[in-house]
Amino acid sequence: xxxxxxxxxxxxxxxxxxxxxxxxxxxxxxxxxxxxxxxxxxxxxxxxxxxxxxxxxxxxxxxxxxxxxxxxxxxxxxxxxxxxxxxxxxxxxxxxxxxxxxxxxxxxxxxxxxxxxxxxxxxxxxxxxxxxxxxxxxxxxxxxxxxxxxxxxxxxxxxxxxxxxxxxxxxxxxxxxxxxxxxxxxxxxxxxxxxxxxxxxxxxxxxxxxxxxxxxxxxxxxxxxxxxxxxxxxxxxxxxxxxxxxxxxxxxxxxxxxxxxxxxxxxxxxxxxxxxxxxxxxxxxxxxxxxxxxxxxxxxxxxxxxxxxxxxxxxxxxxxxxxxxxxxxxxxxxxxxxxxxxxxxxxxxxxxxxxxxxxxxxxxxxxxxxxxxxxxxxxxxxxxxxxxxxxxxxxxxxxxxxxxxxxxxxxxxxxxxxxxxxxxxxxxxxxxxxxxxxxxxxxxxxxxxxxxxxxxxxxxxxxxxxxxxxxxxxxxxxxxxxxxxxxxxxxxxxxxxxxxx
Amino acid sequence: xxxxxxxxxxxxxxxxxxxxxxxxxxxxxxxxxxxxxxxxxxxxxxxxxxxxxxxxxxxxxxxxxxxxxxxxxxxxxxxxxxxxxxxxxxxxxxxxxxxxxxxxxxxxxxxxxxxxxxxxxxxxxxxxxxxxxxxxxxxxxxxxxxxxxxxxxxxxxxxxxxxxxxxxxxxxxxxxxxxxxxxxxxxxxxxxxxxxxxxxxxxxxxxxxxxxxxxxxxxxxxxxxxxxxxxxxxxxxxxxxxxxxxxxxxxxxxxxxxxxxxxxxxxxxxxxxxxxxxxxxxxxxxxxxxxxxxxxxxxxxxxxxxxxxxxxxxxxxxxxxxxxxxxxxxxxxxxxxxxxxxxxxxxxxx
Numbered sequence: 001x002x003x004x005x006x007x008x009x010x011x012x013x014x015x016x017x018x019x020x021x022x023x024x025x026x027x028x029x030x031x032x033x034x035x036x037x038x039x040x041x042x043x044x045x046x047x048x049x050x051x052x053x054x055x056x057x058x059x060x061x062x063x064x065x066x067x068x069x070x071x072x073x074x075x076x077x078x079x080x081x082x083x084x085x086x087x088x089x090x091x092x093x094x095x096x097x098x099x100x101x102x103x104x105x106x107x108x109x110x111x112x113x114x115x116x117x118x119x120x121x122x123x124x125x126x127x128x129x130x131x132x133x134x135x136x137x138x139x140x141x142x143x144x145x146x147x148x149x150x151x152x153x154x155x156x157x158x159x160x161x162x163x164x165x166x167x168x169x170x171x172x173x174x175x176x177x178x179x180x181x182x183x184x185x186x187x188x189x190x191x192x193x194x195x196x197x198x199x200x201x202x203x204x205x206x207x208x209x210x211x212x213x214x215x216x217x218x219x220x221x222x223x224x225x226x227x228x229x230x231x232x233x234x235x236x237x238x239x240x241x242x243x244x245x246x247x248x249x250x251x252x253x254x255x256x257x258x259x260x261x262x263x264x265x266x267x268x269x270x271x272x273x274x275x276x277x278x279x280x281x282x283x284x285x286x287x288x289x290x291x292x293x294x295x296x297x298x299x300x301x302x303x304x305x306x307x308x309x310x311x312x313x314x315x316x317x318x319x320x321x322x323x324x325x326x327x328x329x330x331x332x333x334x335x336x337x338x339x340x341x342x343x344x345x346x347x348x349x350x351x352x353x354x355x356x357x358x359x360x361x362x363x364x365x366x367x368x369x370x371x372x373x374x375x376x377x378x379x380x381x382x383x384x385x386x387x388x389x390x391x392x393x394x395x396x397x398x399x400x401x402x403x404x405x406x407x408x409x410x411x412x413x414x415x416x417x418x419x420x421x422x423x424x425x426x427x428x429x430x431x432x433x434x435x436x437x438x439x440x441x442x443x444x445x446x447x448x449x450x451x452x453x454x455x456x457x458x459x460x461x462x463x464x465x466x467x468x469x470x471x472x473x474x475x476x477x478x479x480x481x482x483x484x485x486x487x488x489x490x491x492x493x494x495x496x497x498x499x500x501x
Numbered sequence: 502x503x504x505x506x507x508x509x510x511x512x513x514x515x516x517x518x519x520x521x522x523x524x525x526x527x528x529x530x531x532x533x534x535x536x537x538x539x540x541x542x543x544x545x546x547x548x549x550x551x552x553x554x555x556x557x558x559x560x561x562x563x564x565x566x567x568x569x570x571x572x573x574x575x576x577x578x579x580x581x582x583x584x585x586x587x588x589x590x591x592x593x594x595x596x597x598x599x600x601x602x603x604x605x606x607x608x609x610x611x612x613x614x615x616x617x618x619x620x621x622x623x624x625x626x627x628x629x630x631x632x633x634x635x636x637x638x639x640x641x642x643x644x645x646x647x648x649x650x651x652x653x654x655x656x657x658x659x660x661x662x663x664x665x666x667x668x669x670x671x672x673x674x675x676x677x678x679x680x681x682x683x684x685x686x687x688x689x690x691x692x693x694x695x696x697x698x699x700x701x702x703x704x705x706x707x708x709x710x711x712x713x714x715x716x717x718x719x720x721x722x723x724x725x726x727x728x729x730x731x732x733x734x735x736x737x738x739x740x741x742x743x744x745x746x747x748x749x750x751x752x753x754x755x756x757x758x759x760x761x762x763x764x765x766x767x768x769x770x771x772x773x774x775x776x777x778x779x780x781x782x783x784x785x786x787x788x789x790x791x792x793x794x795x796x797x798x799x800x801x802x803x804x805x806x807x808x809x810x811x812x813x814x815x816x817x818x819x820x821x822x823x824x825x826x827x828x829x830x831x832x833x834x835x836x837x838x839x840x841x842x843x844x845x846x847x848x849x850x851x
Contacts, residue, residue, distance in 0.1 A: 005695060005698060005699050005704060006707070006735045006736060007691070007694055007695035007698060007699075007707070007732075007735050007736075008695045008699065009735070009836070009837060010835050010836050010837030010838075011691065011692055011695055011837075012833070013692055015692070015695050015696035015699035016696070017699065017700060043796075043814040043815070044814075044815070044816045045815065045816075046689050046692065046796070046813075046814065046815025046816075048814055049696065050693060050696045050697065050799065050811075050813045051811055051813075052814070084795065084816040084817075086794040086795030086796075086816075087795045087796065087814055087815065087816045088795075089795065090794075090795040090796060090812045090814055091814055093812075122809075122811070123801075123803070123807070123809050359596060360596075392595075392596055392597055393596070393597065393598045417536075419536060419598060419600075421536075421538075421598060421600045422536050422537065422538045422539050422540070422568075422600050423538075423539060423540060424540060424832070
């Protein structure tokens, strides 16, 4: 182990080794909307490595100059800060573009030559980060080709690979993809990205749980009655029918984002906040979730039908452009899960996600058990609820019973609220900025490990298979703009109700 | 941006506080999606003739606004308090929430300064940190406020004599956490020097440094000394007072391997702060960073004499950005400032 750099102590932004960042899918939507603007913002803030080069790889045939133009346009359109022209020019001054299909050996030969030239210019071997933001079917192909051309290792510098989601569409695919990736790269080189983990409010869950002594005594089966995790969207699938109809709500949001939220909520405190310590604890939670073979009563799916959202009449899912008329893809998924371990045994965790619901909200509601005896004339007082909201209004609220002013002892719930916007000065950076920097730095804490991804799929796979087998029954429908199908109520144990959206 | 305004002549702190409470209450009643920011209080003490300039700097601090800013404007001959209280907000769209910020401007006279805590305290929001910034001196007023405050925002570059500026910072840090804008001007330089030596194969070179030159605008010697003090403290150099020598201010510090020449040189530059840094090692290697358009221009000479140049990207934050960063830093704690300040005091020109 080398001595720590004495100059790094106290710096808010830790140094990142000189890096060449290669984006596969460099002309794609993700690159244009998120990756290139995130890289620009890192440059603007002075957070990029002291030596940094950007290389785009994609199918479209164009010279470097045209790719520079595309990148400038994307950054101007989607950057969260107004670009400083001098920084923008210098960032893209030396940008390189390699055209070709991802199975073409010429692409990788050009990449080898380009990266070697950039190293020569720098006078030293620079770290390499390959960011795979292509369609998922190209993930294994690109990984294998990188290995074939010796791009998985680099003498004197680190090589890392960032793989976008979805990482497989089933457990079998995830296992296969892991195997193929790990035949070429070591696990420490692999960064499976779920941008949700880069969000400040998601990371704040760890701070909230492990930096506040008041919650720990309550954070278990003795005091928590049940938990509801909701990721509701008011929008439909838009122009994403091609992707969405193959994926569905379960793969799109539950398998990754929502189960990640659940693990952060349920995990034991790590000894230290290091990548493997945190991920070890998350994996333990996932292993404690057992999906029964018969999913009746623990999983519900549905599709939105025609309805009204924000006063405007909207199509049903089957009427959306590009959706097959006999599609059984779910746009609503709700689950009841149990985390079968000492802390959480018997506590139901309800997960619910959908398109075209009444409003957009992502939240975790922890509903505590009611008081054992109500001394105030038998009136019903709702149990305390702790609600962590990720969007649209990032914050935490705690509902408490309080006396209504007057001559009678009437109790009603009131909220104590903490809102991010009122309690901190700075804006949250885009999740991709944080994650790109972490990947270049080699910090995998906010990325998904191989065993974690397989454990995630292990929970979802039986449900997907059961729905796949069940071709005979029709998929329940819910009105667009509503709070979901009534069938979802069947998941709830006696005394529980879905939180109002 | 919308504003609700209250104003009163010959007023008092209770009336101001009541007016703010009423403004917030009325606005929240009109739109429940608006909530008051509750991050920190900022008390600013300024001379009346420079009020506009300070107000502009606060405006240019960008998104880093204090929750409640109390601007105390000192006017010679004034005996009564006049005040304007403003609640500003952007009406939120859809289901989003909006944040309200409060500004109070109090016109007061020099005779009020010693009793400033009795004027300011009733107006501050409780349970959140209070930051004081007094860019035009008024040290008596600041000292009077010390029991009330958590963070002192100052700019050691504002004083002509860095020895005096650092002594002031040292005095203040006994009472409050000090955020020094002169220190914040060195942040990009510190980050880049740290990055340069971060690779394991480069780390040993830190012990080989035998010369450090810091170039700075004439009015920013404190920033230059703080950067030299930072390196000195991080690398455990023993420094001594610099002297005017060979057209520059220079002297020697001592590290494990011998002497280190520490030199400060003034440079023509419009922006306050540093203009460049050069670090040279005993084996002939050197790294030079120079302020340039779109970031820092880096040039490196290796032990065998090969030279390379490149650009380190980063937008200039400007003085507005530095002030905004100062406000943001009030919520953080930097453990390296005090050792750097102590070392900078050792290096101050005799």
